[in-house]
Amino acid sequence: MNDIRRDDAMLTDWREAAGCFERAVGSAVLGQERAIRLVTIAIFARGHVLLEGDVGVGKTTLLRAVARAMGGAYERVEGTVDMMPSDLVYHTYLADDGRPRVEPGPVLRASEDLAIFFFNEINRARPQVHALLLRLMAERSLSAFNREYRFPNLQVFADRNRVEREETFELPAAARDRFLMEIGLEAPRDAATRRTLVFDPRFHDTDALIAEIAPAILDQAAIQGIAAAIQHGISASPAIETYVVALWEALVRPAAAGIRLPGIDDMEGLVQGGASPRGIAFLVRAARVRAWLEGRHWLVPEDIRAIFPEVMAHRVFLEPIHELRRAEIVPDLCRAVFDTVPAP
Amino acid sequence: MRRLWLLLALLAATPAAAQVHAIEVRTPRPFGYFLGDLVQATVEIEAEDGFVLQSASLPRPGPLTYWLDLRAVETETAGPRQRLRLTYQTFYAALDARSLEVPGFPVTLVRDDGRGATSAPVQVPAWSFGVSPLREVQPPRRDDPADYLRPDGSAPRLDPAPARNAALGLAVLALASLLWLALDRAWWPFRQRRTRAFALAQRQLAALARGPEGEAVYRDGLLALHRGVDQMDGRRVLADDLPGFLARHPAFRPHGPELARFFAASRLAFFGGGVAAARAQWPLARAAATARGLAAAEREAAS
Numbered sequence: 001m002n003d004i005r006r007d008d009a010m011l012t013d014w015r016e017a018a019g020c021f022e023r024a025v026g027s028a029v030l031g032q033e034r035a036i037r038l039v040t041i042a043i044f045a046r047g048h049v050l051l052e053g054d055v056g057v058g059k060t061t062l063l064r065a066v067a068r069a070m071g072g073a074y075e076r077v078e079g080t081v082d083m084m085p086s087d088l089v090y091h092t093y094l095a096d097d098g099r100p101r102v103e104p105g106p107v108l109r110a111s112e113d114l115a116i117f118f119f120n121e122i123n124r125a126r127p128q129v130h131a132l133l134l135r136l137m138a139e140r141s142l143s144a145f146n147r148e149y150r151f152p153n154l155q156v157f158a159d160r161n162r163v164e165r166e167e168t169f170e171l172p173a174a175a176r177d178r179f180l181m182e183i184g185l186e187a188p189r190d191a192a193t194r195r196t197l198v199f200d201p202r203f204h205d206t207d208a209l210i211a212e213i214a215p216a217i218l219d220q221a222a223i224q225g226i227a228a229a230i231q232h233g234i235s236a237s238p239a240i241e242t243y244v245v246a247l248w249e250a251l252v253r254p255a256a257a258g259i260r261l262p263g264i265d266d267m268e269g270l271v272q273g274g275a276s277p278r279g280i281a282f283l284v285r286a287a288r289v290r291a292w293l294e295g296r297h298w299l300v301p302e303d304i305r306a307i308f309p310e311v312m313a314h315r316v317f318l319e320p321i322h323e324l325r326r327a328e329i330v331p332d333l334c335r336a337v338f339d340t341v342p343a344p
Numbered sequence: 345m346r347r348l349w350l351l352l353a354l355l356a357a358t359p360a361a362a363q364v365h366a367i368e369v370r371t372p373r374p375f376g377y378f379l380g381d382l383v384q385a386t387v388e389i390e391a392e393d394g395f396v397l398q399s400a401s402l403p404r405p406g407p408l409t410y411w412l413d414l415r416a417v418e419t420e421t422a423g424p425r426q427r428l429r430l431t432y433q434t435f436y437a438a439l440d441a442r443s444l445e446v447p448g449f450p451v452t453l454v455r456d457d458g459r460g461a462t463s464a465p466v467q468v469p470a471w472s473f474g475v476s477p478l479r480e481v482q483p484p485r486r487d488d489p490a491d492y493l494r495p496d497g498s499a500p501r502l503d504p505a506p507a508r509n510a511a512l513g514l515a516v517l518a519l520a521s522l523l524w525l526a527l528d529r530a531w532w533p534f535r536q537r538r539t540r541a542f543a544l545a546q547r548q549l550a551a552l553a554r555g556p557e558g559e560a561v562y563r564d565g566l567l568a569l570h571r572g573v574d575q576m577d578g579r580r581v582l583a584d585d586l587p588g589f590l591a592r593h594p595a596f597r598p599h600g601p602e603l604a605r606f607f608a609a610s611r612l613a614f615f616g617g618g619v620a621a622a623r624a625q626w627p628l629a630r631a632a633a634t635a636r637g638l639a640a641a642e643r644e645a646a647s
Contacts, residue, residue: 239614300615302584339579344570344614 014226021217028065028209031188044289046227047180048156057187059159064210071216072115075106079125085132089144115153115220122158123168130175137178182314234288239344240299250337259336274317283311301343309334366390375474387428394455397426401452411436438475445472542638545572549632559619565628566610583607595645602634
């Protein structure tokens with residue numbers, strides 16, 4: 001049924017590699033199959049990922065496991081309230097001879113090979129740092145030491161604590177829009193998984209757990225090329241194009257699409273903005289990767305639906321009065337959009 | 345000083361017969377009353393300023409003798425005069441014209457000047473009024489005893505039209521309100537029967553099957569079945585949702601494999617760009633047959 005073309009052999013090989021990668025990460029991070037699948041999609045869609053979740057659910061462990069399994073140069077910083085952009089770019093210290101030195105900081109240290117930049121607790125950093133990230137994420141470039149650095153393979157992973165609000169800075173909309181996905185991480189519900197996580201000593205020592213993962217399962221340097229091949233190789237039929245545009249329209253103007261949400265009288269003014277063309281382009285990009293991972297050469301509505309909340313939810317801006325209840329309203333809205341828009 | 349106080353106290357307590365100047369009983373006429381007539385009598389008492397009738401001393405309405413009832417007692421003050429309006433009713437069946445005496449009764453007048461009450465007992469004198477018989481003692485003989493009775497007075501005929509019109513109008517209003525309530529509550533005539541989703545799909549597919557075949561027709565046929573499934577579930581059902589759909593609607597479980605083939609064909613036709621392949625796999629005739637089966641299952645589940 002799927003007429004596999006010859007030049008798709010590479011895609012098939014890479015699909016197997018991606019499966020290995022998922023299994024490797026899954027062996028270290030239990031009960032997070034969906035999050036691991038989404039991170040894999042983000043890797044092959046060349047998108048940045050923001051993980052959000054409670055304390056101790058495994059955000060950092062997941063990202064460390066992903067970083068180890070991916071291979072490539074890896075840098076990690078912890079967001080603090082006194083961190084400044086220059087702390088990311090430069091490393092200043094007094095050398096043995098007593099003279100001050102300025103050397104490349106975390107972002108520049110691995111120079112242009114930097115593959116994964118892991119920003120822990122991103123909302124603890126100041127808006128100045130977020131502004132630096134804007135360019136780093138959007139253009140994968142940075143000006144320092146009077147020249148421009150380019151990071152063609154860079155992928156930013158960030159995590160954020162959802163509970164704490166003290167001494168944190170909300171990410172600006174522009175920075176959030178540059179993340180491909182915002183993945184919410186919850187502790188596994190399954191009783192058996194919980195028992196294992198709590199009682200198996202293997203999961204108590206994170207360093208040893210990460211060290212068990214085979215390093216560099218994916219060829220970091222080739223991902224860029226394979227990502228482009230996926231985008232070209234997975235076709236989108238006119239029906240799916242119509243579907244995505246209808247979804248977009250329904251998300252931005254839910255009242256016109258006939259969507260009613262309980263507890264909200266003013267559906268007309270509910271969605272104030274967001275859902276940018278960049279966001280929709282990201283959506284299709286991620287959906288193509290999902291179709292590829294599922295072994296298809298064409299997009300189906302399920303591909304869109306599987307990644308829609310993670311890719312689109314953080315790009316929708318609600319009326320300020322509803323913004324406080326965002327965590328309930330936006331998932332309901334996404335569900336209603338899929339319940340309303342006909343496919344095909 | 346003490347003596348003076350004593351004297352004053354004695355003066356205040358003196359029965360004040362002298363303080364009542366005149367008592368008079370008036371009636372509109374002292375004769376010509378028949379059985380059952382009301383007899384009005386007014387007792388006028390002229391007393392010194394400030395004296396009023398003590399209500400506790402007034403006669404109580406009720407039967408006085410076997411032939412006389414006191415029906416009502418009203419009092420009225422007009423300057424120094426105290427008026428007592430009495431309404432009696434006589435039940436005396438007189439055989440000849442005669443005078444009857446209404447017994448007298450005592451009442452008390454009271455003056456309260458703030459320092460103490462002065463009371464004055466007054467005897468209302470007996471008075472009399474004349475009663476007459478209603479008929480002769482020996483009436484002429486009649487054959488039919490009913491003839492002794494007077495015929496009933498003729499009552500005016502009432503016009504039923506206004507009452508009937510009002511009843512009709514209110515009935516119409518009540519019906520209209522009931523209809524409105526039924527509409528509001530979605531009661532029986534306004535209750536939307538659940539549209540038979542698959543019956544509609546079946547009709548559309550049957551209509552398509554009669555027409556010419558083609559890729560567009562095939563797509564329309566698949567769409568009709570898609571809309572049927574969507575409507576049945578109240579949401580958009582994608583291929584991956586089929587197990588959930590069958591779990592929610594167990595009536596269609598026997599058609600599960602056929603629905604799976606339908607979703608596969610639809611996926612191929614709409615998203616895989618293989619309408620011809622899909623038609624070969626799952627032609628429109630099978631779509632129509634599936635819709636027929638689903639519509640039958642739907643009817644069965646609804647009944």
